[in-house]
Amino acid sequence: MGRPPCCDKVGIKKGPWTPxxxxxxxxxxxxxxxxxxRSVPTNTGLMRxxxxxxxxxxxxxxxxxxxxxxxxHEEKMIIHLQAxxxxxxxxxxxxxxxxxxxxxxxxxxxHLKKKMxxxxxxxxxxxxxxxSFSQPKGQWExxxxxxxxxxxxxxxxxxxxxxxxxxxxxPPNPTVQTSPYASSTENIARLLQNWMNKSPKNPTQQTNSPxxxxxxxxxxxxxxxxxxxxxxxxxxxxxxxxxxWSFKSDTSQQSGSVDDNTINSMFQDETKPSSESQLPLTxxxxxxxxxxxxxxxxxxINDSVLLEETSPQLFWKKT
DNA sequence: AAAATTTGCAACCGCACGCCA
DNA sequence: CTGGCGTGCGGTTGCAAATTT
Numbered sequence: 480m481g482r483p484p485c486c487d488k489v490g491i492k493k494g495p496w497t498p499x500x501x502x503x504x505x506x507x508x509x510x511x512x513x514x515x516x517r518s519v520p521t522n523t524g525l526m527r528x529x530x531x532x533x534x535x536x537x538x539x540x541x542x543x544x545x546x547x548x549x550x551x552h553e554e555k556m557i558i559h560l561q562a563x564x565x566x567x568x569x570x571x572x573x574x575x576x577x578x579x580x581x582x583x584x585x586x587x588x589x590h591l592k593k594k595m596x597x598x599x600x601x602x603x604x605x606x607x608x609x610x611s612f613s614q615p616k617g618q619w620e621x622x623x624x625x626x627x628x629x630x631x632x633x634x635x636x637x638x639x640x641x642x643x644x645x646x647x648x649x650p651p652n653p654t655v656q657t658s659p660y661a662s663s664t665e666n667i668a669r670l671l672q673n674w675m676n677k678s679p680k681n682p683t684q685q686t687n688s689p690x691x692x693x694x695x696x697x698x699x700x701x702x703x704x705x706x707x708x709x710x711x712x713x714x715x716x717x718x719x720x721x722x723x724w725s726f727k728s729d730t731s732q733q734s735g736s737v738d739d740n741t742i743n744s745m746f747q748d749e750t751k752p753s754s755e756s757q758l759p760l761t762x763x764x765x766x767x768x769x770x771x772x773x774x775x776x777x778x779x780i781n782d783s784v785l786l787e788e789t790s791p792q793l794f795w796k797k798t
Numbered sequence: 799a800a801a802a803t804t805t806g807c808a809a810c811c812g813c814a815c816g817c818c819a
Numbered sequence: 820c821t822g823g824c825g826t827g828c829g830g831t832t833g834c835a836a837a838t839t840t
Contacts, residue, residue, distance in 0.1 A: 589806055
């Protein structure tokens with residue numbers, strides 16, 4: 480007998496999330512914290528399955544998420560990490576705390592994969608955008624070696640949970656960085672008001688949206704169950720979220736500055752690994768982005784293994 | 799200017815895994 | 820030990836926006 484569905488499919492709404500739903504979800508999580516997703520639809524009245532709630536939260540509503548264009552640095556990291564880890568997007572995302580695995584996966588599939596293909600078809604060197612990326616030879620061997628390497632790395636990771644966290648040279652970690660929601664407080668009241676004033680059919684236009692490539696109007700497709708589904712700009716979702724967070728913080732703290740510690744502690748047990756649970760990044764980053772190594776991908780794995788073997792302490796903690 | 803095609807991304811689906819009774 | 824449940828993960832899809840014809 481097969482597993483029952485994660486949720487009752489009858490009456491479950493699908494498709495794009497509306498701002499109302501986002502607000503309900505965020506409010507609930509702000510009160511109860513993430514987790515126990517099963518109870519979220521029940522307790523909030525959201526006509527969404529628990530999975531959908533979790534996905535919406537982790538991929539979109541969670542604080543600390545950076546949206547918009549990937550930087551060169553991020554792109555290189557993804558390329559290198561993908562070479563090391565394969566399509567283990569969650570693992571890759573753990574090294575890019577501001578990005579979700581879904582985001583990284585999408586970026587890989589839509590941008591980097593093509594780049595790879597281009598390079599593979601013999602245009603190496605012609606690509607002005609990415610001179611650090613080249614298709615490795617003997618991929619199977621390397622993958623095998625990678626897996627061994629990763630097993631070692633995972634072990635180190637597991638054993639170094641209580642090690643001090645790296646911070647320097649490290650991309651800002653959402654669990655310690657200043658909340659972007661607090662920083663956008665100025666716009667928030669206005670944005671929230673804008674959104675509230677506009678009819679659901681009139682999407683909130685970006686007033687401080689991230690520099691995303693374009694804006695998708697999620698529209699009513701896929702969520703026809705609600706005849707009056709609010710259409711809104713996906714890229715402004717964070718704007719709505721900003722509004723929620725900051726609105727709440729404004730009501731409790733006149734300064735409008737969210738108590739980051741409160742929020743951060745609140746979400747410490749999220750799906751994204753905290754900095755404490757990560758392998759010290761600086762050394763890996765340094766190694767990954769060492770130009771010499773980057774230009775010599777064939778030696779990448781060997782270098783890493785060698786490095787690990789010759790300097791095992793580097794993989795434990797920064798000295 | 800309009801139609802056709804491509805692109806990008808949010809969301810869904812199904813499987814896997816760990817926990818617990 | 821076993822089965823149910825909750826959650827996480829990776830692959831895939833659907834559709835609006837952007838681009839090309």
